[in-house]
Amino acid sequence: GENVEQHPSTLSVQEGDSAVIKCTYSDSASNYFPWYKQELGKRPQLIIDIRSNVGEKKDQRIAVTLNKTAKHFSLHITETQPEDSAVYFCAASRGTGGYNKLIFGAGTRLAVHP
Amino acid sequence: GAVVSQHPSWVICKSGTSVKIECRSLDFQATTMFWYRQFPKQSLMLMATSNEGSKATYEQGVEKDKFLINHASLTLSTLTVTSAHPEDSSFYICSAAGEGVAGADTQYFGPGTRLTVL
Secondary structure (H helix, E strand, O other), rough: OOOEEEEEEEEEEEOOOOOEEEEEOOOOOOEEEEEEOOOOOOOOOOEEEEEEEOOEEEOOOEEEEEEEOEEEEEEEEHHHHHHHHEEEEEEOOOOOHHHHHHHOOOOOOEEEEO | OEEEEEEEEEEEOOOOOOEEEEEEEEEOOOEEEEEEEEOOOOOOEEEEEEEEEOEEEEEEOOOOOOEEEEEOOOOEEEEEEOOOOOOOOOEEEEEEEEOOOOOOOOOEOOOEEEEEEE
């Protein structure tokens, strides 16, 4: 069935360092890949997404790369700050994403130490 | 834009009672809504997909008679946990997608409802 694997489960970095989170998906029909940030007890917030016709997308300190052949995509956060500390989830979806169910990875707990 | 609300934000109930959770899209028409359940330190698990005016589609392993979903309008979906038991205690989150929203091909999440069953 559909599955998204996410690594690592926890990540600890010093402020200013970069953080990389990787995900692998199983459904070759997936073509929409969002990343969500969730703080404790709060809703997931979309931070960046990428569609299958694009290999890389960047938004300030955040970037996502996609390798459709290998079926994996990654989140890159540069110049990390303490407020980046949260749980990050990757997800994959068929279609354009909004009307199709999202399959979530298990999450990565990122801790940025001052 | 693209604001989704949930009510209540938290609820405590006795075992055996039913609890209704509302999910509303405040500034757009949500043709599709999703219900997720999230246990502590775990990921979001999709329970069901709800399209306005039709029956919900439940994920494998989710009891449709226990988790009743109604999507009667383009701005409101409800999840009723019937005969709740302590193992139903969880964080329930809805998301919505629809027209009239910038980037309509993505989902917007509600703030979640924390259910505790005693």
